[in-house]
Amino acid sequence: MKKETASTYLAYLLRLWRDNETVPWRASVEDARTGERRGFANLKTLLAFLEKQTGVILTNGENHSDALGKKAESSN
Numbered sequence: 001m002k003k004e005t006a007s008t009y010l011a012y013l014l015r016l017w018r019d020n021e022t023v024p025w026r027a028s029v030e031d032a033r034t035g036e037r038r039g040f041a042n043l044k045t046l047l048a049f050l051e052k053q054t055g056v057i058l059t060n061g062e063n064h065s066d067a068l069g070k071k072a073e074s075s076n
Helices: 043-054
Strands: 012-017 026-031 037-040
Touching (some): 037 043
Antiparallel strands (some): 012 026, 026 037
């Protein structure tokens, strides 16, 4: 089995919760290799963290299916 490097493989335990339906979702991720935990007050900051870790920008509203490992479909 090929050993994965930090630049090609990331593994996190993701937790999502909210105290009630009127407040934003909160999140935490725990690095599976190191056990380091990070908390996020909302999903926007979680996505910003994931973008920084992967170098893939997901939050500007464009179709990023190629970056997510799916073939982009053309709309005709």
